[in-house]
Amino acid sequence: MRSLKFLIVIFLAVNFANCQAQKQPNIILIVADDLGWGDVGFNGQDKIKTPNIDLLAKQGMVFNNFYAGSTVCGPSRASLMTGMHMGHSTVRGNPRWTATGKPVDITKEDVTIAEELKKAGYQTAMIGKWGLAENLEEGRPNEQGFDYFYGFNKHRPAHHYYPDSIYENNKKLVIDGNNWKKKEKHYIQDMFTDKAKNYLRKQNDKPFFLYLAYTTPHYELTVPEESKKAYRALDWPLREMKPRHYLHDKNGHVTYAAMVSRMDQQIGELMSQLKEQGLEENTIVIFTSDNGHEYDNVKNEFFNSNGPYKGRKRDLYEGGVKLPFVVKWPKKIKPNTYSNHISAYWDLLPTFCDVAAMNPTANIDGISMLNSFKGKDKKQLIHDYLYWEFNEGRGPIQAIRKGKWKLVKRYQKDFELYNLDEDEGETKNLASENSKILDDLKTKLVDARTENENFPLIKLNPNKK
Structure with missing residues (x-):
């Protein structure tokens, strides 16, 4: 009986130590x-x-x-x-x-x-x-x-x-x-x-x-x-x-x-x-x-x-x-x-x-x-993909990254498409050369967001009361 109690004590001690070691x-x-x-x-x-x-x-x-x-x-x-x-x-x-x-x-x-x-x-x-x-x-x-x-x-x-x-x-x-x-x-x-x-x-x-x-x-x-x-x-x-x-x-x-x-x-x-x-x-x-x-x-x-x-x-x-x-x-x-x-x-x-x-x-x-x-x-x-939108002075602007591809849509501007693996500085717009990728990301740009009455994608006036 003493041996059994001893083993139980050891078991509990080991488990307690393990719990301590595994502390969050x-x-x-x-x-x-x-x-x-x-x-x-x-x-x-x-x-x-x-x-x-x-x-x-x-x-x-x-x-x-x-x-x-x-x-x-x-x-x-x-x-x-x-x-x-x-x-x-x-x-x-x-x-x-x-x-x-x-x-x-x-x-x-x-x-x-x-x-x-x-x-x-x-x-x-x-x-x-x-x-x-x-x-x-x-x-x-x-x-x-x-x-x-x-x-x-x-x-x-x-x-x-x-x-x-x-x-x-x-x-x-x-x-x-x-x-x-x-x-x-x-x-x-x-x-x-x-x-x-x-x-x-x-x-x-x-x-x-x-x-x-x-x-x-x-x-x-x-x-x-x-x-x-x-x-x-x-x-x-x-x-x-x-x-x-x-x-x-x-x-x-x-x-x-x-x-x-x-x-x-x-x-x-x-x-x-x-x-x-x-x-x-x-x-x-x-x-x-x-x-x-x-x-x-x-x-x-x-x-x-x-x-x-x-x-x-x-x-x-x-x-x-x-x-x-x-x-x-x-x-x-x-x-x-x-x-x-x-x-x-x-x-x-x-x-x-x-x-x-x-x-x-x-x-x-x-x-x-x-x-x-x-x-x-x-x-x-x-x-x-990753998605962003921003709507201050030059907004609204949207962007999406999917793998190596990055799409940027600026207010009243054409879509911009960049290959970040080859052009991390976003210097060369490849939108005209990659219509399939462009169309895919344009769809995701729409699907990525839900409408929010406080943050519509329209030109905002910060002085409005």
Whole structure:
């Protein structure tokens, strides 16, 4: 009898140990704002120093074909949170760009990453720029599955780096001593980093999801002076920035580079905190951006922020939607590797569900990337196509990617068809030479979307009340 009891105890102990070893991984998703594909060292940037982000790339896997949900932040973040592309998303444009001119937020019917992960036992936190609760109602992070929130609900307040106030959960807090007009006292990116580090210090044996959405390097261009020192010494040509709504610092090139490098340094601090807490081995860390760059002048490039690609923010060419993307997962993802799997923002929700050993609740557009994470591209499900639409000043514009082919339809312009395998810069329109492919993609362009009264594909007037 004693032997039987002993065996039972050993069996239970082994199973407990196995359960501990198989604990669901923590997930940290870090998103920059308006950071171009080419603004990081691992994608060839040689002026702006990003050693900590580049280290993540060496320790993990770089995705060479990862795309934003949209070419501007609001709809892109909605796609990220809900697993829907622009043909089905609740939010398809930034606040003013709706049929009524009134902002549209995600709703209680939308199922977010945070809501899904909470069902799997995760703690959830959102720190930084949310941008999906312009109406301060059901779109707020605490109403969308996040246990903790510190940041901007709306877009416009996030345009300033020394805000007078910030939200913690659903409470608006005054930031002591801050003056956004004079750019005094606490730099909000520093505060986001401190909150994220404090959040890590509080973690124990329960899995967590931390969504850290920096506003760097979105306009306005400003950063504490100590971050500029290394770049001032390089004697770069002056690109003078004029302060208007955005209270830019004068020296654009130096400021932009310093903002990115300060964020990189803070990501390094976060990774050190993760290691100090003993959480590194069981944490997935992802770094990416929300859409293409805005700062670099594509007609007179200095940083080459879009690398070999055409366009920038507000374009549906590659430079507007292709993103830097790196994922690190110790002992699960082989270090210093890459994947050419074609994926997008709407794939992260099902990927995180897959990681948490659950299925998504809603019928979504995303496909889990987990097999690609693990180097099993041959087993990875692939998209039939990726779809985008965008309707601001030059809109409406639509685009679709199917394998190597990319179709772009601009307002009152002919269709553009590109072979991305042979022409990644989208320089040669092949529409007249490939009628069968063109017809197929034109059909998909129609089938990819459902009508949405808030976001019709007609010319919009942002001043309409």
